[in-house]
Amino acid sequence: MLLVLSEDHKEHLSFLPMVDSAVVGEFGRIALEFLRRGTSPKIYEGAARKLSVPVETVQHGVEGLMFLMTESSKHMISEVDFLDSVLVLGFGEELNQILLQLYLQHHAQIRSILSQLPSNLPAYHNLEWRLDVQLASRPLRQQVVPTVTMRLLLAGGGDGGRSSRVLQTDPSSLLHLISTLEAALAAMKTSHARRIFRNIK
Incomplete structure (x- = not known):
């Protein structure tokens, strides 16, 4: 199964190639922390100061990454399907591999968090x-x-x-x-x- 990303999500994730791979990993850690405990504007502000970008850019980048990880984990997509899904974003091979490693490392934990959230369905x-x-x-x-x-x-x-x-x-x-x-x-x-x-x- 492939994920279908909207234009908004593609735009939110377009910020990732502009930052270092270590920053992408940190964004992944922040996204996971926000899933557990909820968002924190102070973290967005601190990251925006360090990167010299607007707070909204950091917020959209983290939220876009959070959406990518949660949807991939929810549907338990394979490595090949994950790479095919992020291919439409036009990222380089290195960034795609970083995102794949984030997904592989955290998908079980994300599924555990999602299973504890209340659902109307x-x-x-x-x-x-x-x-x-x-x-x-x-x-x-x-x-x-x-x-x-x-x-x-x-x-x-x-x-x-x-x-x-x-x-x-x-x-x-x-x-x-x-x-x-x-x-x-x-x-x-x-x-x-x-x-x-x-x-x-």
Whole structure:
């Protein structure tokens, strides 16, 4: 899977090639600290004084880096997908490798932090299923189609409780759905799909 970065995020990250690699690493550390404890205007001001740039430039650079790291960690993208995602930014090979190392070093920690944040969206908790087949019936002369009934249990959401959704289908439709999803996942990994994602603005 490739990340699709908006023009705003690309503009925020465009500041990174202008600073030393050590500064990019420091921005990564600041971004991680802000994820844990929240932002601090004093840190932005101190970094802006050292680099002789406006505070907004530093703030946007750190926030852009924070977005890149959190989205990459959230979707658990691979090294290749990460490098393909930052390719659209037009950075040099050295900077791309620094960003990759930041992602690889901190993605587990970022996922841990994100899992502790409250979310308004329900998340998968469990799936229960049942296959119903009518074995015999005198009035029914035609073939009886089995039914798959699934209960999707969801955790969290706005109320913080548990909810469930009941879904029902026949086995052939379920197999068709599975094969379509598998084909879509396989298509996402092709070089053609990577080129399309790279050119999406």
